[in-house]
Amino acid sequence: MNCRDLETQLTPYLDGELIAEARVEFESHLASCPTCPGHVEVERHNLSTLRAAMHEASPAAPAAFRAKLFENIARDSNRQQRLSVGRVAAVAAGVTFAMVAGHHEYRLHQRHLYEQDAAMRHARQFPLEIQQSPDAIERWFGGKLDHPVNVPRFPNATATGARLLQVRDKPAAYIRYDSARPMGLFVFGDDHDLDVGAEAELGSSHGYNVVSWREGDVVYQLVGRDVDEQDIRELLPPAAGETPVTNPRLDVRPASLQQ
Amino acid sequence: MFGFSRSNQNRAQFEALLTPWLDPLYASAVRLTRNERNAEDLVQDTVMRAWRFFEKFEKGTNFRAWIFKILTNTFINSYRRNTRERSLQDESERQSVEARFFSAELTEQTQNPEEFLLNRVMSQDVLVAIDTLSIDFRMVVILADLQEFSYKEIAEILDIPVGTVMSRLFRGRKQLQKILLAREGESAETIDLNAFRERKKLA
Numbered sequence: 515m516n517c518r519d520l521e522t523q524l525t526p527y528l529d530g531e532l533i534a535e536a537r538v539e540f541e542s543h544l545a546s547c548p549t550c551p552g553h554v555e556v557e558r559h560n561l562s563t564l565r566a567a568m569h570e571a572s573p574a575a576p577a578a579f580r581a582k583l584f585e586n587i588a589r590d591s592n593r594q595q596r597l598s599v600g601r602v603a604a605v606a607a608g609v610t611f612a613m614v615a616g617h618h619e620y621r622l623h624q625r626h627l628y629e630q631d632a633a634m635r636h637a638r639q640f641p642l643e644i645q646q647s648p649d650a651i652e653r654w655f656g657g658k659l660d661h662p663v664n665v666p667r668f669p670n671a672t673a674t675g676a677r678l679l680q681v682r683d684k685p686a687a688y689i690r691y692d693s694a695r696p697m698g699l700f701v702f703g704d705d706h707d708l709d710v711g712a713e714a715e716l717g718s719s720h721g722y723n724v725v726s727w728r729e730g731d732v733v734y735q736l737v738g739r740d741v742d743e744q745d746i747r748e749l750l751p752p753a754a755g756e757t758p759v760t761n762p763r764l765d766v767r768p769a770s771l772q773q
Numbered sequence: 774m775f776g777f778s779r780s781n782q783n784r785a786q787f788e789a790l791l792t793p794w795l796d797p798l799y800a801s802a803v804r805l806t807r808n809e810r811n812a813e814d815l816v817q818d819t820v821m822r823a824w825r826f827f828e829k830f831e832k833g834t835n836f837r838a839w840i841f842k843i844l845t846n847t848f849i850n851s852y853r854r855n856t857r858e859r860s861l862q863d864e865s866e867r868q869s870v871e872a873r874f875f876s877a878e879l880t881e882q883t884q885n886p887e888e889f890l891l892n893r894v895m896s897q898d899v900l901v902a903i904d905t906l907s908i909d910f911r912m913v914v915i916l917a918d919l920q921e922f923s924y925k926e927i928a929e930i931l932d933i934p935v936g937t938v939m940s941r942l943f944r945g946r947k948q949l950q951k952i953l954l955a956r957e958g959e960s961a962e963t964i965d966l967n968a969f970r971e972r973k974k975l976a
Binding site for chain 1: 821919
């Protein structure tokens, strides 16, 4: 090692960062060199003076600041606890809500798809397979579907014919009613995929109104133009214990047309 | 409640680890920011960040190095956001610094007997001198000479190689000595400082 080598290692030497071997070499040069020891001493002195001055000039954290700091940690800690409890509750509530809302949305959407399909099929006026009385129609459907088909008797419209059709994926009975405003009724089995209840609800698609209601696992969709609220009230299925829709109270036809 | 007691236990643990280093953190922050109010903000940000990431701290490892890393990172982030002072982390400059570290010119300078500092350097002068250092030199000098971290710790704190720690430390100290000697020499102090800065720019 020469004086130049020593200079390059002086900083790590003074910082105690030289590995043992290098330090031995460094110190053996120091022991034999006439100039280096003085230089190393100056540097050692300067470094310790510098460090001492830096330490002396170091301010302590003010007490008020320390207090505020620990207060903030405590506050943040409490908030985190509240948050974590609150977060779990909020997430749980959110998930439940999303599931309920999502499922509800889904069922509403499904209903709309069925309304669309029913309206479209009704509009295409498929040829009927049977054109007879309501009783004959009911008999004709016997065994053709997984559910019995009752042909609802409406005061203002009479079932005149029927055929087998589908609404989307579901095999359905299609019953045509002739009246001033011809209507088609789809009857199909549904294990509550659709958001349809006992209460009739009005939807619309392709310029048709679609009234949907349910009786157990059977969904009814009545499609017609200009089916209005008045018609809906007339078409409400008979609630349990009530007299059927043929109840004269619901018969809003002109008196001359009433039977 | 389980979560409750665990969190309180965590907090006690954190505060116990933090307390001995609050003064060093604050002193370092004052030198980094050159301003007591900014130092409080910096320490506040550092401590809250450390507290929130405390789960990520590996228990039993070097808490002091961990929290100083957060301090310097927080400082660098806000510093870079607030100023346009260039950093020496630029590769070409870093290489030139390392080249100078081994230059004959500096070797000769250090052998100049005039460089013997007076035994009683005024603390105020040291502060002023440190404040003139560029951010990268200042950080290394603070970590090494004020906090007495090892090169390896500083390398980890600042994410730089050990060789870079050493060269920055060498350069930073030389610069400090130069400034302090100029102060002691009273007469031409500003000229010397300016001359020093000019030479630094040109080099």
